[in-house]
Amino acid sequence: MNFEFFMPSRLIFGAGKVKEVGANAKDLGKKALVVTGKSSAKKAGFLDTVAESLEDQHIEWLLFDEVEPNPLTTTVERGAKIARENGVDFVIGLGGGSAMDTAKGIAFAALNEGSVNDYIAGKPGKDALPIVLITTTAGTGSEANNYAVFTNPNTKVKKSLKSPKIYARFSIIDPELMLSVPRNVTASTGIDVFFHAMEAYIGRRSQPFTDALALEAIRLVAENLKGACEHGEDIRYRERMAWANTLAGVAINLSGTCGIHGLGHTLSGFYNVAHGESLSAVSIAFMRFCIPEAPGKFAKVAEALGVDVRGLTLAEAAEKSVEALKDLMDSVKVPESISAFGITEKDIDMLAEHAFTWLTHNLEASPKIPTLEDVKKIYRESL
Numbered sequence: 001m002n003f004e005f006f007m008p009s010r011l012i013f014g015a016g017k018v019k020e021v022g023a024n025a026k027d028l029g030k031k032a033l034v035v036t037g038k039s040s041a042k043k044a045g046f047l048d049t050v051a052e053s054l055e056d057q058h059i060e061w062l063l064f065d066e067v068e069p070n071p072l073t074t075t076v077e078r079g080a081k082i083a084r085e086n087g088v089d090f091v092i093g094l095g096g097g098s099a100m101d102t103a104k105g106i107a108f109a110a111l112n113e114g115s116v117n118d119y120i121a122g123k124p125g126k127d128a129l130p131i132v133l134i135t136t137t138a139g140t141g142s143e144a145n146n147y148a149v150f151t152n153p154n155t156k157v158k159k160s161l162k163s164p165k166i167y168a169r170f171s172i173i174d175p176e177l178m179l180s181v182p183r184n185v186t187a188s189t190g191i192d193v194f195f196h197a198m199e200a201y202i203g204r205r206s207q208p209f210t211d212a213l214a215l216e217a218i219r220l221v222a223e224n225l226k227g228a229c230e231h232g233e234d235i236r237y238r239e240r241m242a243w244a245n246t247l248a249g250v251a252i253n254l255s256g257t258c259g260i261h262g263l264g265h266t267l268s269g270f271y272n273v274a275h276g277e278s279l280s281a282v283s284i285a286f287m288r289f290c291i292p293e294a295p296g297k298f299a300k301v302a303e304a305l306g307v308d309v310r311g312l313t314l315a316e317a318a319e320k321s322v323e324a325l326k327d328l329m330d331s332v333k334v335p336e337s338i339s340a341f342g343i344t345e346k347d348i349d350m351l352a353e354h355a356f357t358w359l360t361h362n363l364e365a366s367p368k369i370p371t372l373e374d375v376k377k378i379y380r381e382s383l
Ligand SMILES: [Fe+2]
Pocket: 140, 192, 196, 261, 275
């Protein structure tokens, strides 16, 4: 066994913990930029709670509430300009993955010259302002890793900024913030948790820490996602999904995602599809493509999804992972085909060429590495 474990963010988990943001942030400086989406953090009252907690500690704050779903690199650069002009000491991301990723991007771009696209392409960054993340969904795992995903509006490339500089100093995972998340968002963010765990586990960059975290996350999603969708007011489901999200977030921090995220990001880049739905829509065809290469791993996925694999051959058990995932996706009503987004046969070549050109890092981590023709085939089977 050869592996490393590096996770420098403090994770503060628990109901009501959002109220402690100010007390925990007081050593980070006197002025914060709070980054949110356009309305939900305000409407749900979370922004008021955070503001009160900061003001209690005499921390001045200003708001950047221009984050869109599938955030744009141009939004990051706008936010970074505001951070620089106002001399903020640190950045707080409050919301789902889009708000947290944008906060990471702003903190990074505020201290690194030139276009953020260059750093997404691999240029190393010098530093970033301190980052605090408060997740309101379960989730993208962004609070527990050093990725931030952005879409370049000119090229439609949706890709991660990955840098050791964008780990949060601390993250708050407060399941009470998730009680009011609508059913469809609970489903799409919850299924993203599953794919983080599964892709980290089946991927070529998996390692022993990942395996332990990922299989537990899959088990938790299988047991609690439907309940969180149907009984969103029940804190027990929210707490277990929040924990699954944290586990899976650390798993992708260690091992990354693979082909499902590569193919999904491409769909979101062009069609602005919700992230989790972009993944569910291509997942079945992708799994069928990979299963013969790693039947042992897919059999474990099936088991974690609740399948009784006793008496089955390895190949049969592996195949059951597809059925079990399909059942889970049916139960929470996420799309299982890319036709749901208006994509037709005529779009396949363009999407495949784009994914094959720009998302190589993800595709190459897959248990079976797809060729361009394979990518076309997977998209076509996902229609
Ligand atoms: Fe994801």
